[in-house]
Amino acid sequence: MTESGIVLPDDPGFGPDVQLDYPGYRSTRLRAPTRPLVTLPEDFHALDGPVFGEDAVDELDNDLTQGHGGDPLGERIVVSGRLLDDAGRPIRGALIEIWQANAAGRYHHEVDRHPAPLDPNFAGAGRCITDDDGGYRFVTIKPGSYPWGNHENAWRPAHIHFSVFGRAFTQRLVTQMYFPGDPLFAYDPIFNAVRDPKARALLVSRFDLATTTPQWALGYTWDIVLRSTPAENDG
Amino acid sequence: MSLPTTPSQTVGPFFAIGICRRAAHELVRDGFPLCGRLLDGDGAPVPDGVVELWSATARTWGRCGTDRDGRFAFIVAKPPAAAGEAPRYDVLVFARGLLRHQLTRVYFPDEDEANAADPVLSSLDPATGATLVAAADGDGLRFDIRMQGDSQTVFFA
Numbered sequence: 337m338t339e340s341g342i343v344l345p346d347d348p349g350f351g352p353d354v355q356l357d358y359p360g361y362r363s364t365r366l367r368a369p370t371r372p373l374v375t376l377p378e379d380f381h382a383l384d385g386p387v388f389g390e391d392a393v394d395e396l397d398n399d400l401t402q403g404h405g406g407d408p409l410g411e412r413i414v415v416s417g418r419l420l421d422d423a424g425r426p427i428r429g430a431l432i433e434i435w436q437a438n439a440a441g442r443y444h445h446e447v448d449r450h451p452a453p454l455d456p457n458f459a460g461a462g463r464c465i466t467d468d469d470g471g472y473r474f475v476t477i478k479p480g481s482y483p484w485g486n487h488e489n490a491w492r493p494a495h496i497h498f499s500v501f502g503r504a505f506t507q508r509l510v511t512q513m514y515f516p517g518d519p520l521f522a523y524d525p526i527f528n529a530v531r532d533p534k535a536r537a538l539l540v541s542r543f544d545l546a547t548t549t550p551q552w553a554l555g556y557t558w559d560i561v562l563r564s565t566p567a568e569n570d571g
Numbered sequence: 572m573s574l575p576t577t578p579s580q581t582v583g584p585f586f587a588i589g590i591c592r593r594a595a596h597e598l599v600r601d602g603f604p605l606c607g608r609l610l611d612g613d614g615a616p617v618p619d620g621v622v623e624l625w626s627a628t629a630r631t632w633g634r635c636g637t638d639r640d641g642r643f644a645f646i647v648a649k650p651p652a653a654a655g656e657a658p659r660y661d662v663l664v665f666a667r668g669l670l671r672h673q674l675t676r677v678y679f680p681d682e683d684e685a686n687a688a689d690p691v692l693s694s695l696d697p698a699t700g701a702t703l704v705a706a707a708d709g710d711g712l713r714f715d716i717r718m719q720g721d722s723q724t725v726f727f728a
Contacts, residue, residue, distance in 0.1 A: 369718055510581075
């Protein structure tokens with residue numbers, strides 16, 4: 337397949353929506369639903385979602401560099417930001433879970449056969465609960481890029497997977513955070529399945545000197561925005 | 572003020588290390604099994620998917636990754652019905668190859684009257700609505716989720 341068959345031209349008409357049947361991402365072919373979605377009554381979108389208390393999280397769960405008897409290899413980073421609704425209001429007490437490859441581009445997962453080393457000091461998973469300002473913070477290492485079988489010479493840009501619970505069930509979001517300036521952006525069908533370049537840019541974190549810790553770790557910031565629920569807008 | 576919302580991306584194949592670290596498939600302690608398979612457009616099992624169940628009325632939540640045969644299994648109880656609706660669980664489906672998760676519902680097979688009166692279920696044509704009603708299966712229920720095809724499960728927006 338040619339490069340142009342992998343990445344389609346930008347199309348701002350998609351807005352924040354990812355193209356579910358994006359042809360360049362081969363696995364969508366048998367998995368993206370083919371029948372139109374049925375629209376639910378608006379009040380469904382106001383129903384409260386699961387509530388996760390502080391007991392859902394252990395003390396060191398937001399530090400992926402701890403708990404393994406030694407320091408992981410790679411570039412230590414701090415990833416922080418805020419969870420907001422589209423009116424700019426903080427979403428407090430929400431569970432955020434992350435997972436990622438190690439610095440060599442290998443996941444601590446039995447299905448991952450990429451011939452890059454595993455790191456005994458890095459499991460690659462963390463979680464936290466957002467604070468009163470909707471803030472979250474993880475300490476981790478910068479993940480490596482890795483090859484995948486989607487097409488000839490396919491490589492994923494470095495990314496961290498995020499799973500986010502909002503206040504309402506229909507605010508649920510699973511996505512991926514990328515790093516600024518990645519040379520693989522132009523070749524990645526998953527990233528480019530978000531067809532609007534402005535929306536795609538929202539998946540890219542920002543290097544941040546203010547959260548960079550001297551002599552210790554680079555800082556990246558990334559805010560996550562979920563749509564408001566009808567009930568909140570009534571208020 | 573309206574901020575642009577963050578787009579979705581696929582959960583990918585390696586999510587188990589992040590979101591299936593702790594067993595979360597028992598929504599209640601003394602319930603019955605709700606089991607099923609996640610199937611792709613060829614009817615083949617999806618071995619790298621995650622199913623989440625949630626009830627707004629019972630305030631319960633759970634999730635389960637699929638196994639190599641696409642199977643998921645929960646322990647549930649029938650949640651209370653909201654006024655004018657049939658009892659149900661709301662269901663979210665995530666998988667490699669699915670760039671945004673899908674929302675569906677599972678209704679109970681022993682609730683014919685309530686199901687017929689449910690505003691959402693009754694708005695669907697009967698064959699389509701039938702994809703949302705679990706089947707009795709021994710002591711529990713079976714509910715298969717089909718991502719595509721003529722018998723595709725109804726997904727909601």
